[in-house]
Amino acid sequence: MGAMGQITVKLPDGTPLELAADATGAEAAAAIGPGLARAALAIRAGGELRDLSASLADGEEISIITDRDPEALELIRHDAAHVMAEAVVDLYPGTKVTIGPPIESGFYYDFEFPPETRVSDDDLARIEEAMRAHIKADESFERRDIPAAEAIELFREQGQDYKVELIEDLVRDEGTETVSLYRNGPFEDLCRGPHGPSTGRIKALKLSSLAGAYWRGDENRQMLTRIYGTAFFSKADLEAHLERIEQAKARDHRRLGPELGIFMLREEAPGMPFWLPNGTVLLRLIEAEVREQLRRRGYVEIATPQVLDEELWHRSGHWENYRDDMYFMDSDDRRFALRPMNCPGACLVFGSQRHSYRELPLRMAEFGRVSRNEREGVLHGLLRVRAFTQDDAHVYCTEDQIADEVIDICEAIDELYARFGFTDVRVELSTRPEKAMGTEEQWAKAEAALTEALERQGREYQINPGDGAFYGPKIDFHVTDALGRSWQCGTCQLDFQMPERFELSYTGADDKPHRPVMIHRALLGSMERFAGILIEHYAGRFPDWLAPVQAIVLPVTDRNADYGREVRDRLAEAGVRVTIDERSESVGKKIRAAELGRYPYMLVVGDREQEAGAIAVRSHDEGELGALGVEEFAARLGASPDAG
Numbered sequence: 211m212g213a214m215g216q217i218t219v220k221l222p223d224g225t226p227l228e229l230a231a232d233a234t235g236a237e238a239a240a241a242i243g244p245g246l247a248r249a250a251l252a253i254r255a256g257g258e259l260r261d262l263s264a265s266l267a268d269g270e271e272i273s274i275i276t277d278r279d280p281e282a283l284e285l286i287r288h289d290a291a292h293v294m295a296e297a298v299v300d301l302y303p304g305t306k307v308t309i310g311p312p313i314e315s316g317f318y319y320d321f322e323f324p325p326e327t328r329v330s331d332d333d334l335a336r337i338e339e340a341m342r343a344h345i346k347a348d349e350s351f352e353r354r355d356i357p358a359a360e361a362i363e364l365f366r367e368q369g370q371d372y373k374v375e376l377i378e379d380l381v382r383d384e385g386t387e388t389v390s391l392y393r394n395g396p397f398e399d400l401c402r403g404p405h406g407p408s409t410g411r412i413k414a415l416k417l418s419s420l421a422g423a424y425w426r427g428d429e430n431r432q433m434l435t436r437i438y439g440t441a442f443f444s445k446a447d448l449e450a451h452l453e454r455i456e457q458a459k460a461r462d463h464r465r466l467g468p469e470l471g472i473f474m475l476r477e478e479a480p481g482m483p484f485w486l487p488n489g490t491v492l493l494r495l496i497e498a499e500v501r502e503q504l505r506r507r508g509y510v511e512i513a514t515p516q517v518l519d520e521e522l523w524h525r526s527g528h529w530e531n532y533r534d535d536m537y538f539m540d541s542d543d544r545r546f547a548l549r550p551m552n553c554p555g556a557c558l559v560f561g562s563q564r565h566s567y568r569e570l571p572l573r574m575a576e577f578g579r580v581s582r583n584e585r586e587g588v589l590h591g592l593l594r595v596r597a598f599t600q601d602d603a604h605v606y607c608t609e610d611q612i613a614d615e616v617i618d619i620c621e622a623i624d625e626l627y628a629r630f631g632f633t634d635v636r637v638e639l640s641t642r643p644e645k646a647m648g649t650e651e652q653w654a655k656a657e658a659a660l661t662e663a664l665e666r667q668g669r670e671y672q673i674n675p676g677d678g679a680f681y682g683p684k685i686d687f688h689v690t691d692a693l694g695r696s697w698q699c700g701t702c703q704l705d706f707q708m709p710e711r712f713e714l715s716y717t718g719a720d721d722k723p724h725r726p727v728m729i730h731r732a733l734l735g736s737m738e739r740f741a742g743i744l745i746e747h748y749a750g751r752f753p754d755w756l757a758p759v760q761a762i763v764l765p766v767t768d769r770n771a772d773y774g775r776e777v778r779d780r781l782a783e784a785g786v787r788v789t790i791d792e793r794s795e796s797v798g799k800k801i802r803a804a805e806l807g808r809y810p811y812m813l814v815v816g817d818r819e820q821e822a823g824a825i826a827v828r829s830h831d832e833g834e835l836g837a838l839g840v841e842e843f844a845a846r847l848g849a850s851p852d853a854g
């Protein structure tokens with residue numbers, strides 16, 4: 211404590227700042243400078259984010275939060291959620307408010323509208339307008355702390371039953387005695403805070419959509435109306451955000467997939483995609499790239515059953531840890547499970563033979579189809595499904611070989627991702643979770659081995675404490691797509707447990723049996739999910755080598771159709787993936803249709819081309835390439851008769 215009636219706080223650069231004894235964050239900002247006082251939104255003090263109006267304590271480290279800080283957007287979005295509730299309660303008297311947090315790209319608030327009140331997308335503009343009025347009025351956020359019992363009484367009188375329930379739970383579960391309320395304008399909400407100083411800090415605002423949401427996510431409770439929105443510090447930032455959303459929509463694989471004949475989803479099998487002809491080609495092309503890695507890196511490939519006796523899943527530990535996500539079935543008085551993972555099958559293969567230390571590391575790959583009983587609510591196109599194919603492999607090795615094997619897997623991932631146009635690969639190391647099999651010592655050893663592999667490569671990585679699989683720590687690989695979005699793909703997981711459970715062994719140089727270590731790894735993760743990511747990354751316009759159909763032949767008139775078919779056959783013979791538009795339509799119409807089909811090449815054949823035995827080539831990327839010979843074009847594409 212400094213002089214009487216004074217405190218000293220520390221600024222981020224270590225400079226001490228003397229303030230009056232009950233100074234607030236706002237006063238601290240003003241003491242530093244008038245510009246900062248105007249820009250201040252909140253204060254970080256003693257490690258937590260607080261209102262500017264909160265008092266500071268002696269000795270605290272403080273930093274003033276302005277719109278340049280990463281926490282700032284979240285703060286004004288939370289402000290905006292209150293403003294939305296304020297506007298909604300005003301526009302729709304009798305509305306019950308629940309909760310309204312900031313989320314990654316904005317905020318939402320869940321409401322129970324009065325019976326008979328229908329609110330739709332058409333009403334969002336009206337709510338937005340009411341919000342703008344409150345923002346223009348620059349209402350200050352004022353906090354007060356009152357006894358929980360008093361708050362319950364207050365909200366009960368207002369008919370705000372959800373708030374009453376929230377406070378009653380706080381009292382019962384956490385022994386809360388005092389709760390905080392935040393008022394802006396006429397609206398007062400139960401809230402922990404913090405908030406910005408006033409509504410005027412919200413500079414740009416957009417309400418985006420409505421959705422149904424159960425109170426507390428419980429389907430037995432009231433269905434509420436959730437309104438989503440977002441807020442920014444400038445109109446330009448909001449516009450850039452909306453532009454990104456538009457781009458993402460245009461690339462949405464759930465729309466492009468069916469449009470381009472890649473896949474479809476049906477009510478008859480939720481979460482289990484149907485692969486259409488173009489999609490099947492795409493999957494085979496992706497698979498070929500993975501196989502190339504397997505071939506060069508000394509893998510063998512196996513294929514094991516999808517339906518296995520339940521007993522096996524008890525042995526593997528999956529039943530204990532994973533049964534809620536598994537499909538079971540009864541047949542011939544036996545109980546079977548559809549495999550959610552391929553590992554137990556691989557262990558049966560390894561265990562079926564004697565192995566010498568000379569065979570290790572033994573790398574066994576499997577394109578393994580797995581099924582997981584995900585809740586219907588979380589399913590999302592190809593990105594979250596119930597049935598998919600892992601480009602899986604299990605590497606059996608000694609402890610000394612782990613680091614080298616992990617490095618080899620990382621290299622395979624780098625090469626493979628680069629081939630698909632992803633060069634920005636982010637790595638995360640996840641460590642022991644609460645629900646884990648095995649001893650502390652095994653976990654420590656496994657985590658050390660993964661860390662060593664990453665360090666030896668000089669890779670940057672992020673650590674996710676407690677996020678490992680139940681059987682071992684793991685490394686996850688994330689790619690960044692053309693819109694800057696991050697997707698988790700590959701994984702590399704160490705496992706000391708399963709070899710134990712399946713009593714796997716190899717004969718060492720000492721002629722004695724030893725337990726191998728098992729590495730589970732997938733380069734792409736789910737083949738189908740990766741295809742979905744590729745569709746969005748390329749917006750359905752795949753590079754020449756990856757396009758399911760590389761070229762479409764467009765006969766100018768019906769009399770050129772025979773020649774068109776001949777061109778198609780010769781190209782197919784040469785290894786080009788090619789189709790033909792034989793409809794009796796104008797060539798202009800065919801070109802527009804082909805444009806929508808996103809073929810890399812259109813091959814126009816009219817009388818002139820027919821006479822010359824040529825094709826007029828139009829490349830999507832390079833425009834008109836003029837007349838080429840049929841085989842000349844195939845060679846240009848790098849086609850080979852064995853490919854595809």
Ligand SMILES: [Zn+2]
Binds near residue numbers: 400
């Ligand atoms: Zn709040």
Ligand SMILES: [Zn+2]
Binds near residue numbers: 551553604731
């Ligand atoms: Zn596995």
